[in-house]
Amino acid sequence: MTAERTTVAVFGAAGYTGALTARLLHRHPHFRLEAVTARADAGRRLDDLYPHHRVPLVLEELELERHASVDAAVVAYPHGAAAELVAELRARDVRVVDLSADFRLRDLDVYAEWYRPHPAPELIDAAVYGLPELHREQIVDAGLVANPGCYPTATLLALAPLARRGVIADVVVDAKSGVSGAGRAATDATHFVSVDENVNAYGVPRHRHTPEIEQELAALGSPVTITFTPHLLPLDQGELVSCYVTLGDPGSNGGRDPGSAVADIKRVYLEAYADEPFVELTDAPPGVRDVRDTNICRLSVHTDARTGRVIVFAVIDNLWKGAASQAVQSLNLMFGRPEGEGIT
């Protein structure tokens, strides 16, 4: 008696995150990858477009009736374009992990402010924010999981232990990402000659991942307006967030004394992540190479006695834990599989 395999499709598999999700599901012992779709690249083989993924499937044009007969779907469409397809899939009872931003924000006004009027507001309430380390229970039963952005993933794992205690008065997040985070589109900004031997900030002072981070910090107990600035680095995969935390009551101007609640900051983190298989704590600041091609987030926590600040560094692979493998982690939870199956 063997368990039946769960059928799954990846919609929008020609981009970096969709293609990697397809690879992980194609090799997954439980899921059976039924179809991969694309628009401009329909008709091309996925292993022609991404030889290193070695997925011997042809990208197909979307045919909803046929493609929606799966048990589960990963949607890797651009923001705004995903909602409509997600709605169609949900109407057919397909359980969905959506890689876009469309269902991450719970407040329609906030979504409208940072994106545009929401295209499928009726689904927001049912959507679960797909960061298993924060919302494991809800993901298990979810019909729609909104996979977090790569920056929020690293930032929230870096800050959650403090946020839960309500002691973040203020935080500056200086984020650094490899170029794959900018997606597959060939532009002036992704041209090798633009990026090589270069580094610069972008999305200043309003990057769209900001409200997503603030929403989750507030939900954890630390409502705070953050400063978040991403930078583009000359490397492929990998993301580092450097978080500069002023401890104190949220909304206050903070204080220089960490206070008794976090007397031993390292212990707070050790306890918070003792049972998390995909979070590692280190003494020295981690490097993005340490987690390349893994679902792991690696953290280090430091206290600056001179300023009283707590500094937290977190690294992830933006395409894995920041997108594709985290989606599979949620799928594992949704379908009763071991959480690390196919991504360890």
Add this chain to the structure above:
Amino acid sequence: MTAERTTVAVFGAAGYTGALTARLLHRHPHFRLEAVTARADAGRRLDDLYPHHRVPLVLEELELERHASVDAAVVAYPHGAAAELVAELRARDVRVVDLSADFRLRDLDVYAEWYRPHPAPELIDAAVYGLPELHREQIVDAGLVANPGCYPTATLLALAPLARRGVIADVVVDAKSGVSGAGRAATDATHFVSVDENVNAYGVPRHRHTPEIEQELAALGSPVTITFTPHLLPLDQGELVSCYVTLGDPGSNGGRDPGSAVADIKRVYLEAYADEPFVELTDAPPGVRDVRDTNICRLSVHTDARTGRVIVFAVIDNLWKGAASQAVQSLNLMFGRPEGEGIT
């Protein structure tokens, strides 16, 4: 009737910054490079060690009597080792630009805390901090110029206009540097395989450039304890500092209102740098490529209406404006030459 050329020697020319200084002086229309010295590499040609600099001189072992007969000297020795040679040169009336940290800090206790007991305290008072944009007048007459560190150069140019107005309550400086900043020594940390496709913080939470920045910010009018964290990037030359400023009275916890003193932050910067030939202001965050192989610091200033923070980005070439070309800029001032001669 031609002006006589000023003779100069570079002591410690086998390292990255010493070698580049030698190149700039070798091609300089006014200075005449008389000698380059080294220890381990004595006897080798400089253009064998650094082909791209094309300086056809042999590195010599230090012979003080002979080498100290120059008008000017650049000392590119390690911290701690420089002071003794500088003292010898000053005793012979050679005017010196010292690239080490030995004469940057005015407070002997601070020096002792971050380095060790000072080896030549009697020279501290006469030393001038060699950031021309802040101390141009004193450099002109100086016998000993302490060339700033690369991080302080970028950070101080980024913050000076605000510091002068006394409105920096707090600042987080997240700095990113290419590998040449780590020097020529072959170590695990500078091995290509360690750096490539990687990024990590280092020197956490106490990097030695911190007190140098604080000293100069205080001198400008904003005594403040800063948070300063450098990161190592997979690129050769180039440095970016991202400065997150909370405005307010120094020593206070800051406030969310910039206040009337800096009602128009951009104008403050435009006025501050209107006559500076080596500072450029841009609207978009600058990239380090924009200033590679130049003496230029490029800045952008942004206000985050959500948090009230001012964000300043500054890029320099760590080997040029962060070391060698800034030394030549000071030499030009010291010997009555046009400030940009040989470095434009």
Add this chain to the structure above:
Amino acid sequence: MTAERTTVAVFGAAGYTGALTARLLHRHPHFRLEAVTARADAGRRLDDLYPHHRVPLVLEELELERHASVDAAVVAYPHGAAAELVAELRARDVRVVDLSADFRLRDLDVYAEWYRPHPAPELIDAAVYGLPELHREQIVDAGLVANPGCYPTATLLALAPLARRGVIADVVVDAKSGVSGAGRAATDATHFVSVDENVNAYGVPRHRHTPEIEQELAALGSPVTITFTPHLLPLDQGELVSCYVTLGDPGSNGGRDPGSAVADIKRVYLEAYADEPFVELTDAPPGVRDVRDTNICRLSVHTDARTGRVIVFAVIDNLWKGAASQAVQSLNLMFGRPEGEGIT
């Protein structure tokens, strides 16, 4: 009833190839990694030295009696130093895969010419050249497998189908390798600043991998003196060999007509590799990214009608198929496991 696991040790696991071999064996479903040894790094944890490999073992000093109680060993010592340990292990009936060059050359004079007098000549005859695609049968029963060099692996897979037909009159091999091929030692040549934005040939005109390639080409039927030139590229893992073949009788000056024997060159390659799980043929010249972190060699074959030359490109990951995963491939064969177990 389950198969008992085979115990294995990796000697010299602090270098790049030894460490990767340890990782592959640590995760291998059949082999059980008993020990990892090192000299300078003894006492350090392997997952401290190489976080991304995640092997939670401590590097031990070699204690032969204790460490030689395993069924199998991988020796990752430098050339010359390996032979003695291999002899000790063989004397204890441990089956060995040796990553060094010590047992690759069958002719003691040739070994002496390119290296030095051979330290353990009595073992040469029993050693098998560990390129499974050429010597699969012998590897199965071997007590000592000499794992090929990374350049010979790619070159021989590129040329074997032609060499077997005896039609290689002459060949120029222009090879390009990432920096990990130069090993872990921190030197001027592996400093990031030396390699970044650079490319140069090295080992001109006599690189030590040359006789190894010639020996195997001759064994296949094409005795030929080759021109082999490696180049160092600014990347981490990956190796490309570009082979320019003049067809004709070996030893002749070649001819411009491929001749009937290879009328359809592509078909020759398709047939030669039809059943090889780790060789892929492509139409376009392959890139090293296509095979990163895999045991795969990817090839393309082209005929230049203007010159009559056959051009073959082959890419491998120098640390995987060029060293560690190929060693595991041989171990799988030696112990009756599926050839791709633990490396697919």
Add this chain to the structure above:
Amino acid sequence: MTAERTTVAVFGAAGYTGALTARLLHRHPHFRLEAVTARADAGRRLDDLYPHHRVPLVLEELELERHASVDAAVVAYPHGAAAELVAELRARDVRVVDLSADFRLRDLDVYAEWYRPHPAPELIDAAVYGLPELHREQIVDAGLVANPGCYPTATLLALAPLARRGVIADVVVDAKSGVSGAGRAATDATHFVSVDENVNAYGVPRHRHTPEIEQELAALGSPVTITFTPHLLPLDQGELVSCYVTLGDPGSNGGRDPGSAVADIKRVYLEAYADEPFVELTDAPPGVRDVRDTNICRLSVHTDARTGRVIVFAVIDNLWKGAASQAVQSLNLMFGRPEGEGIT
């Protein structure tokens, strides 16, 4: 009494080579850069598009009557598109350096075979191949100079001393180039993620620079059909050609004996380039970093006693000596200036 400055315009200054030419001419002590033109980018400032060039001019749409009033022009149009503009400029007696391939080939049939029917065949005879080291005399008086391709520049300088003696029987040229050689267009092939940590051959087996190299080798005395294969490397500027020469009568199958004519190969090269200011000979294989941002070609010559082959390595900066600075070198010759003015 000072020499009047020569006016010059750069047509097509939005691409990499046009923009760099504009920079060199903008800072040139003799030439006066009157205008820079572009199509898609007309209206943008050149120092906005290329901050590091610091050319404070606005790109203009082409207005022939106005723009053709200069003394000299550099045309940096795509192949095929350049000929028409060149014809217009020549009709107005403007002296032209054309960076395209349109006037490099002297044989119209060859041009048609590798490109298309020639758009301005009447100008071919008057065009001079702009490699000063080979055609200095003719460039001085030329009205139209066809600037060589980057690969031919390096290859011809590598082979000219042998070609002049008529001793090249056969040659394989394995060329490696940085990404700037692929131009400014943002494509899948120039996306950072495609190039980073990668290397592959392209243009196999027929790259368009082949006939240009063969034409000039024949003109020098060695008519030979070459094998030429370029590779794309993960770096910005820089080009290395590795030339594998079989000595002997051209057209023969070569021989293993260099013969008396080239008994001392290194001396042949030393003599050939003794008076060339922009060619350097080294003992060790040169790296592309050695010549970055210069007009210099650096060479090393090696004899492989085992095969009798001569191996020549040559490095240039593809944007400088391979395009822009070589164009200025020709302009200097055409207008009676010191050959290295503005490019040293």
